Amino acid sequence: ELKVEQNxxxxxxxxxxxxxxxxxxxxxxxxxxWYRQDPGKSLESLFVLLSNGAVKQEGRLMASLxxxxxxxxxxxxxxxxxxxxxxxxxxxxxxxxYIFGTGxxxxxxx
Amino acid sequence: xxxxxxxxxxxxxxxGNDKSIKCEQNLGHDTMYWYKQDSKKFLKIMFSYxxxxxxxxxxVPNRFSPKSPDKAHLNLHINSLELGDSAVYFCASSLRDTxxxxxxxxxxxxxxx
Numbered sequence: 001e002l003k004v005e006q007n008x009x010x011x012x013x014x015x016x017x018x019x020x021x022x023x024x025x026x027x028x029x030x031x032x033x034w035y036r037q038d039p040g041k042s043l044e045s046l047f048v049l050l051s052n053g054a055v056k057q058e059g060r061l062m063a064s065l066x067x068x069x070x071x072x073x074x075x076x077x078x079x080x081x082x083x084x085x086x087x088x089x090x091x092x093x094x095x096x097x098y099i100f101g102t103g104x105x106x107x108x109x110x
Numbered sequence: 111x112x113x114x115x116x117x118x119x120x121x122x123x124x125x126g127n128d129k130s131i132k133c134e135q136n137l138g139h140d141t142m143y144w145y146k147q148d149s150k151k152f153l154k155i156m157f158s159y160x161x162x163x164x165x166x167x168x169x170v171p172n173r174f175s176p177k178s179p180d181k182a183h184l185n186l187h188i189n190s191l192e193l194g195d196s197a198v199y200f201c202a203s204s205l206r207d208t209x210x211x212x213x214x215x216x217x218x219x220x221x222x223x
Contacts, residue, residue, distance in 0.1 A: 042214045042215060043200070044214075045211040048210065096165055096204075099155070103152070
């Protein structure tokens with residue numbers, strides 16, 4: 001059974017600092033997705049990574065995928081308060097099943 | 111123009127009642143899902159339909175019954191509600207074989223008292 005784990009589960013960081021969230025998954029998959037969820041809101045797609053070595057960047061967030069290590073990272077550069085949210089990675093199992101990670105609750109302190 | 115819409119957004123009901131949540135998508139997707147998010151924010155897939163056919167049915171009590179009248183709609187009916195059913199239920203949709211992201215509805219907050 002595919003398992004997706006994220007660490008850390010909770011992250012409190014100062015504005016202006018850099019940090020990385022890790023997403024490990026247990027079985028082979030070529031596709032990985034990152035989502036953001038604000039409190040009380042839905043999940044918003046951030047990145048879709050479709051091949052080994054894929055890297056995508058949007059603003060202060062950069063995501064990468066290493067399918068051999070079964071690892072994806074979400075790097076935050078010079079964090080700002082607006083990035084405070086819960087971040088999920090998700091991996092596909094088979095054709096239809098999107099399995100989500102445990103989530104990382106990020107709080108950026110002013 | 112809401113892509114994936116769910117109703118109701120909030121639902122407070124007593125134990126033992128039966129309730130339904132409705133979902134509609136206007137993205138032209140052929141696959142729809144129900145996910146449950148618990149109080150710890152864990153997201154678990156419950157069901158998935160592709161073109162009205164049930165393709166994923168996770169270990170969910172049979173009090174939960176999904177129904178897809180057409181590929182744009184997926185409803186969730188819950189019988190004999192229990193306290194542990196309190197959660198946020200998200201509907202989502204995707205297009206098969208494109209490996210694009212799945213799109214989520216706004217969620218339905220169910221509280222069983």
